[in-house]
Amino acid sequence: MFDVEYLDIPPLAKAGGTVRLPGSKSISNRVLLLAALSHGKTTVHDVLVSDDTAVMLAALKQLGCSVQKKGDTVSIEGLGGQLLTKKASLFMGNAGTAMRPLTAALALLGGEFELSGIPRMHERPIGDLVDALRQLGCGIDYLGNEGFPPLRLYPGTLKLDAPIRVRGDVSSQFLTALLMALPLVAVHDIRIEVIGELISRPYIEITLKLLKRFGIDVQREGWERFTIPAGSQYRSPGEIHVEGDASSASYFIALGAIAAPTKGQKGIKILGVGADSIQGDIRFVEAARMMGAHIDSTANSLRISRGKPGEGWPLKAIDLDCNHIPDAAMTLAVMALYAEGTTVLRNIASWRVKETDRIAAMACELRKFGATVEEGADYIRITPPASPSAWATGAIHTYDDHRVAMCFSLAAFNPAQLPVRILDPKCVAKTFPDYFEALFAVTEAENDHIPVICIDGPTASGKGTLAALAAHRLGYHYLDSGALYRLSAFAAAQAGISLDDGDGVAGIARTLPVRFKGEKVFLDGKDVSDAIRTEAAGMAASKVSAHPQVRTALLELQHGFRCLPGLVADGRDMGTVVFPGAQLKIYLTASAEHRAERRYKQLISKGNSATLASIQQDLEARDARDMSRKAAPLKPADDAKLLDNSYLSIENSVDQVIEWWQGSRPF
Ligand SMILES: O=C(O)C1=C[C@@H](OP(=O)(O)O)[C@@H](O)[C@H](O)C1
Numbered sequence: 133m134f135d136v137e138y139l140d141i142p143p144l145a146k147a148g149g150t151v152r153l154p155g156s157k158s159i160s161n162r163v164l165l166l167a168a169l170s171h172g173k174t175t176v177h178d179v180l181v182s183d184d185t186a187v188m189l190a191a192l193k194q195l196g197c198s199v200q201k202k203g204d205t206v207s208i209e210g211l212g213g214q215l216l217t218k219k220a221s222l223f224m225g226n227a228g229t230a231m232r233p234l235t236a237a238l239a240l241l242g243g244e245f246e247l248s249g250i251p252r253m254h255e256r257p258i259g260d261l262v263d264a265l266r267q268l269g270c271g272i273d274y275l276g277n278e279g280f281p282p283l284r285l286y287p288g289t290l291k292l293d294a295p296i297r298v299r300g301d302v303s304s305q306f307l308t309a310l311l312m313a314l315p316l317v318a319v320h321d322i323r324i325e326v327i328g329e330l331i332s333r334p335y336i337e338i339t340l341k342l343l344k345r346f347g348i349d350v351q352r353e354g355w356e357r358f359t360i361p362a363g364s365q366y367r368s369p370g371e372i373h374v375e376g377d378a379s380s381a382s383y384f385i386a387l388g389a390i391a392a393p394t395k396g397q398k399g400i401k402i403l404g405v406g407a408d409s410i411q412g413d414i415r416f417v418e419a420a421r422m423m424g425a426h427i428d429s430t431a432n433s434l435r436i437s438r439g440k441p442g443e444g445w446p447l448k449a450i451d452l453d454c455n456h457i458p459d460a461a462m463t464l465a466v467m468a469l470y471a472e473g474t475t476v477l478r479n480i481a482s483w484r485v486k487e488t489d490r491i492a493a494m495a496c497e498l499r500k501f502g503a504t505v506e507e508g509a510d511y512i513r514i515t516p517p518a519s520p521s522a523w524a525t526g527a528i529h530t531y532d533d534h535r536v537a538m539c540f541s542l543a544a545f546n547p548a549q550l551p552v553r554i555l556d557p558k559c560v561a562k563t564f565p566d567y568f569e570a571l572f573a574v575t576e577a578e579n580d581h582i583p584v585i586c587i588d589g590p591t592a593s594g595k596g597t598l599a600a601l602a603a604h605r606l607g608y609h610y611l612d613s614g615a616l617y618r619l620s621a622f623a624a625a626q627a628g629i630s631l632d633d634g635d636g637v638a639g640i641a642r643t644l645p646v647r648f649k650g651e652k653v654f655l656d657g658k659d660v661s662d663a664i665r666t667e668a669a670g671m672a673a674s675k676v677s678a679h680p681q682v683r684t685a686l687l688e689l690q691h692g693f694r695c696l697p698g699l700v701a702d703g704r705d706m707g708t709v710v711f712p713g714a715q716l717k718i719y720l721t722a723s724a725e726h727r728a729e730r731r732y733k734q735l736i737s738k739g740n741s742a743t744l745a746s747i748q749q750d751l752e753a754r755d756a757r758d759m760s761r762k763a764a765p766l767k768p769a770d771d772a773k774l775l776d777n778s779y780l781s782i783e784n785s786v787d788q789v790i791e792w793w794q795g796s797r798p799f
């Protein structure tokens with residue numbers, strides 16, 4: 133997950149490859165709760181691992197359920213409809229699929245419970261569900277605003293003979309909650325009547341299908357009346373698999389529809405959902421086809437490619453009732469930026485009461501790209517920028533809404549080739565923590581568009597720490613090029629090659645199996661961070677780096693680190709030789725005294741003996757050697773910014789780098 137303040141996505145050009153989707157949120161949370169309510173043990177495979185399922189699992193544990201989790205497999209020992217814990221304070225985050233069904237189940241099972249969430253959860257309606265549960269005799273108080281969480285539940289006297297009426301026009305989750313909870317108390321037939329036009333109907337289909345898997349056969353008449361048969365009993369299916377998330381699929385379906393294919397790839401292949409999906413959002417496929425996407429499907433996979441010019445590309449605008457795909461429809465709003473004509477998405481009033489007011493949010497953010505947007509109480513009308521030059525870009529505010537973050541990443545394919553900034557990208561953790569990693573794995577940018585920040589400077593200037601921290605702040609990759617020389621020397625020595633043998637060392641350097649993780653370095657999977665950071669290894673590195681053959685061999689290896697979304701590279705010739713076209717070059721210095729002092733402290737803290745004077749002497753000798761060598765001598769690039777950190781803390785140095793970087797960005 134990108135745990136950064138903002139993520140800058142460079143202009144993207146192509147897409148291709150295979151995406152394996154995380155598990156469906158709607159199925160995961162339903163199955164976890166049903167497993168907890170059933171008799172017996174249920175093993176759930178391919179469960180979604182995200183914020184929304186984490187709050188559900190935490191609540192189930194608090195309620196006394198035994199939960200074993202190993203990766204995306206969860207085993208739950210069901211409570212068999214009996215709560216072991218009758219008093220708890222449960223935090224539901226912003227998960228509607230946890231808040232609403234747990235409220236109903238706990239209200240009916242009886243006990244003293246408080247259910248709360250993040251501030252936005254306390255603005256998301258729950259009054260219709262509370263009204264229905266109060267008809268049943270459940271004890272429920274509002275702890276904040278009337279009609280909204282947080283709630284206090286307490287035991288009441290259940291009245292189950294009259295039909296239960298529930299409104300269906302604000303959220304289908306209220307009906308889902310009742311359908312999942314009422315089997316717990318179905319001593320005789322229980323009737324539910326839906327008042328008002330039921331929205332988001334396919335989610336009720338998911339509920340009914342999963343209830344069936346757990347032994348409950350709900351009878352229904354259209355969308356108005358549902359009956360839970362007397363004597364219904366939850367039975368664990370033993371093992372159950374969760375499909376990939378069809379709403380999450382929408383971003384990659386859209387990607388295949390708008391991106392030119394990468395060489396050798398036939399568009400995007402999605403594994404985990406397909407024609408057999410029980411999720412309503414699979415019908416996003418139909419909408420994407422209407423807009424021009426080519427989509428083939430199997431039972432549980434999809435393949436998407438962009439239409440030929442004039443036959444599906446640019447996309448065609450659509451006018452669509454999206455009530456059946458409320459979540460995935462947000463993706464259509466961004467696809468509309470690439471369509472000819474005006475797209476209208478209708479019957480989406482529920483957008484206003486989700487993670488944020490999604491109609492207002494989408495309108496505001498789409499306008500940042502130059503689109504003309506009209507919003508109504510229950511629709512949004514989008515006309516894209518008139519020409520490539522009319523496109524603009526901006527920092528996309530994400531309102532703690534995972535879908536806003538995910539769908540606007542697709543704006544990086546804009547024809548003006550502008551980068552897109554996603555603020556607070558970690559909000560995707562609600563349903564797809566590794567969304568951006570998955571996106572970058574199947575997208576390509578033109579090489580020059582992938583940003584590189586170079587930090588060059590003499591030994592002990594602190595450039596490694598600075599570069600690693602700057603990379604961390606920006607979510608960029610990090611290349612410690614000095615380590616490559618150290619690694620080459622280290623690997624050559626291990627292979628018995630003399631450091632004076634330039635060709636021999638170059639042969640090793642060309643295929644170094646190296647990986648950086650923070651400030652740690654791995655060679656062939658082994659952590660060699662300490663082994664290559666000794667003074668001796670530094671001297672050896674300086675020696676091998678003087679061989680031009682070694683520098684050439686490492687050049688290609690270093691270029692390979694320029695990957696999406698960007699790179700921070702530190703070394704001695706990053707800005708002058710390796711990445712001469714880098715977007716930002718910094719030459720970091722500090723006085724020899726300061727550098728010697730830092731190195732001295734480092735050595736002493738590691739238990740080594742050293743004298744300040746000898747360190748300073750070595751350091752000056754190394755500077756002289758690095759600056760006077762023929763191949764890529766150490767010097768600032770002509771366009772480098774000079775940063776003397778003799779009197780700066782590391783935090784201040786990072787802030788300075790980020791400030792310069794920000795200054796070069798169009799946001
Ligand atoms: O039942 C479900 O799993 C869901 C129902 C939908 O909500 P509404 O019924 O409130 O539209 C949907 O937006 C939400 O992401 C998940």
Ligand SMILES: C=C(OP(=O)(O)O)C(=O)O
Nearest residue numbers: 226227228229459486487
């Ligand atoms: C509306 C959504 O979430 P929730 O399950 O919290 O309602 C969503 O995921 O788009």
